[in-house]
Amino acid sequence: MIDRRLKVLAALARHGTVTAAAEVCRMTPSAASHQIQALARELDTALIEPVGRGVRLTPAARTLLAHGEILTAQWEQARADLAALRTGGVGGTLRFCAFSTAAAAVVPQALAELRRDHPTLRLHLRETEPARSFDLLAADDSDIAVVVATPSIPPATDVAFTQQALYDEPLDMLVGPDHPLAGRDGVGLAEFASDPWVGSNPGRAYFQLVALACASAGFAPDVAHYADEWDTGAALVARGFGVALVPRLAELPYRHDTRRIPITTAPVPTRRVITAVRAGSGTQPTVAAGLAAVRARAAALSPAVVPSGVED
Structure with missing residues (x-):
């Protein structure tokens, strides 16, 4: 429903180069560049401009991305509202990504609880570095990330994601x-x-x-x-x-x-461990169930860690 070329532009904004944006979007640099150029022609406005050996986003591109973030959040909320109207509650597929320790000590145990409570739910876990987890969320290749808060991840103020302290x-x-x-x-x-x-x-x-x-x-x-x-x-x-x-x-x-x-x-x-989801998706019944299971597992780890319910 959302123009996928906006995802390429957003990846360029996060990573700074067309090559890096293409990598996270799983396409060649020439394909990524072509998509941005096609979007610029369609909108009749420049979206990138050369600076040194690289490129940077124009003010028009940043304005476009701000609207894109609002559209994406509204689409996620629409999915949540539609899911609430369906019978059966939690179902479908739920995809997690997590850094190494949480991928071993937190998420698998939460997955076991979800499988017990929702036998038809399809569950997936991918072990990734924190910054990569946000790329997967942005590309709609993952639904819930459990990551360490480091300088390499988007700031808590990034409206594309909802981040919440876990422990x-x-x-x-x-x-x-x-x-x-x-x-x-x-x-x-x-x-x-x-x-x-x-x-x-x-x-x-x-x-x-x-x-x-x-x-x-x-x-x-x-x-x-x-x-x-x-x-x-x-x-x-x-x-x-x-x-x-x-x-x-x-x-x-x-x-x-x-x-x-x-x-x-x-x-x-x-180290602060957080959960992250795409903005607007946290109220989807399946995503909400996944977040609740992860939080319950974090609470069970006390006193080894200090669980947190403080939203960042």
Whole structure:
């Protein structure tokens, strides 16, 4: 019902290049450029203009996107109103996307509850990075995202999405058995300023999380090794190659001999986990049931995490 060329234009606004917009829209850069040019011709107004080696949106394009966001939200609300008129309540397909820890500790358990309460509901889960989750929502390839709030995701003020806080999760220090602080019951993050660190690759949400946490403690971590999987990171830490920050809910492989120590001295690093849906879709019975199941699962995780009902 909504011109799909607006989705390409919105992706360009979020990512800044035609190539990146084409990637998230699953088309070639030439096809993405052609769609934007065709829309511009149809509207008889320029939508992009060259700047250096790239392009930027014109004021007309940003005005068009503002109207597109309103239209999309109204369409989602129309779908919700139509669903409310149908008999049978929750049904159809519900698609989740989530970052690694929530994809293991939160969403599958919520899916099990949904399957029990609504046996005919078709359920799907995709593990993704937070920024990618918003691309999937915008493209209508996912219905509910469970993500870590990082600088890479759209701001809470972005009217294209409805974001809501789910829980706050503390981070613990992970050290090897021979580390001088391995026997402690609590530590301060600054005590590890001179240690080598094991971190994820730059550009990933976890990399941003660790950098921000260490900066708040007054130092920049000396990242000696990069590992995106907990298995690899725990293996390096167990053998004394560095220390790492691990989320409270992260399940670590038992075959690696590590010590997990709570951070008890301020600043205590935490990460905010949120849910996100397309604006206007949250009142659809199926989406609302999915959000309720995820929130119930988050409440059941207390006191490991701090559930939240505060809307961002």
